[in-house]
Amino acid sequence: MKKSKVSLLIGILILSLVVITACSTASVDKEIDTVSVGYFPNLSHAPAMVGIEEGFFAEELEGLNLDTMHFPNGSLFMDALSTGQIDIGYVGPGPMINRYLQGGDVVLLSNASVGENVLVMRNDVEYNGVEDLHGKIIATASTGCTHDLLLRKMLQVEGMAVEENGGTVQRVAQRPATNVGMLQQKQLHGALVSEPWASIMEAEGVGRVVVDATEVPWDGNVPATVLVARRSFAEENPEIVEKFLKGHEQAINYLNENEEASIEIIRNQIKEITDQDIAPEIFETSLARVFYRSEIDKDVLQEFADLSKDLGFINGDASLENLFWLE
Known part of the structure; x- marks a missing residue:
């Protein structure tokens, strides 16, 4: 009697291990709809x-x-x-x-x-190079986003930085779709932004592209x-x-x-x-x-x-x- 119980327990354990192994190694897709x-x-x-x-x-x-x-x-x-x-x-x-x-x-x-990704500056703001961003307010979509990192890299190359990194460029997080209004109200000097928002700013006459897509860091290959x-x-x-x-x-x-x-x-x-x-x-x-x-x-x-x-x-x-x- 005892022997049969031991055999039964061993059988149950082996079956359990087989089921667990099968579940863990299954290659079929999970059931989703x-x-x-x-x-x-x-x-x-x-x-x-x-x-x-x-x-x-x-x-x-x-x-x-x-x-x-x-x-x-x-x-x-x-x-x-x-x-x-x-x-x-x-x-x-x-x-x-x-x-x-x-x-x-x-x-x-x-x-x-x-x-x-391009850098757009307000039409009444002078821009001859990255050094002209000193003291300016520049928008990116969010902190740490692709636009934000490209902006910081551009500044880093010239020995500059945003205020969070001890520099003199004020970076603000702003949804790209709202940048036109912010530029019109002169709440921004510029934005590192994606398309079609850059072309909209140009068409609305509130901004111009000063650093094109192939001129940002890594020649635009990011x-x-x-x-x-x-x-x-x-x-x-x-x-x-x-x-x-x-x-x-x-x-x-x-x-x-x-x-x-x-x-x-x-x-x-x-x-x-x-x-x-x-x-x-x-x-x-x-x-x-x-x-x-x-x-x-x-x-x-x-x-x-x-x-x-x-x-x-x-x-x-x-x-x-x-x-x-x-x-």
């Missing part, structure tokens, strides 16, 4: 807009629902990703790198765009936008991630081959999200500063991470070795 996608109303986030509007993501993710959320800056996007409000989406490299190096649950899937996912989501749902990446590639190809149709999609999406009706010719100017491609330049990203550490946004190791999706 909805994928939540986040992005910004910026030109560099056009792969998201086109992928949604043209149905590239829906086609690849057949049988799954697609929810979307819009964000004004990368910090809020990363908060939403970390807390599970979104699963996958588009964000600037600055917030992604900062959150990753702070131990955040994020993985980089693909590049989306480069270029786009990614404007990347595609990321919550690492836990990607590891639990690798097939969904790969399907989304296929839709992402289709969207980039569409953008590079169908400029006129792409402009209409982007224009309608930005109007719906921000309630701003932007003239088509604005996008024609903007697109000259934005380049859509999925290839990731790991060296540039690592230098960007090193900058973030130098500026005090992160502590400890700045290596991005394990950031990248390897499926």
Whole structure:
């Protein structure tokens, strides 16, 4: 009797171990019915807009629902990703790198765009070089965002800094869509901003581009936008991630081959999200500063991470070795 009980217990333990092992090594996707996608109303986030509007993501993710959320800056996007409000989406490299190096649950899937970021100064403010930013009020979308890091790098090269780093340039966080009004009211001297907002400032006659997309640090080769996912989501749902990446590639190809149709999609999406009706010719100017491609330049990203550490946004190791999706 005792022997049979021992045998039964051993059998139960073996069965339990088999079940646990099977659960831990299963390669099938986790059962979900909805994928939540986040992005910004910026030109560099056009792969998201086109992928949604043209149905590239829906086609690849057949049988799954697609929810979307819009964000004004990368910090809020990363908060939403970390807390599970979104699963996958588009964000600037600055917030992604900062959150990753702070131990955040994020993985980089693909590049989306480069270029786009420019320095705009109010028309009545003299600008002959970076040194003219001394004592000026300059806006970036948020603290530690891509625009913010580019501004600080520009200043660093000239031995200058923003006030937070002991310098003389007052940096303020301001949503790009509100910069036109701030410039008109002379509450800002300038802004390091993305498209189409720079072209809008020029068209409205309140500002001019003084440092173009190819003149900012790294000659404009810092990614404007990347595609990321919550690492836990990607590891639990690798097939969904790969399907989304296929839709992402289709969207980039569409953008590079169908400029006129792409402009209409982007224009309608930005109007719906921000309630701003932007003239088509604005996008024609903007697109000259934005380049859509999925290839990731790991060296540039690592230098960007090193900058973030130098500026005090992160502590400890700045290596991005394990950031990248390897499926």
